[in-house]
Amino acid sequence: MGAGTGHPAARLAAQTGMSGAILIVIMMVIVAAILGAGFYTLIKGGEVSANWSNRLMRWRVLAQAVTIVIVLIVLYIARG
Secondary structure: OOOOOOOHHHHHHHHHOHHHHHHHHHHHHHHHHHHHHHHHHHHHOHHHHHHHHHHHHHHHHHHHHHHHHHHHHHHHHHHO
């Protein structure tokens, strides 16, 4: 199979090098970790929730925005 066939992630890795795909995966893990921390504060409740819930939501939104920008850049580079 060449770079133009197969799974979209495989094509992306072949076209942009592994660095683009790895960076996207790292950002997705960061977003998931922040989301998990937000769920934890929601479950914990009380003082922890009051101090961290809104802050974590802002961090998650920022991380998602950065992830989207990185995906768009990698796709633009892969397009050639």
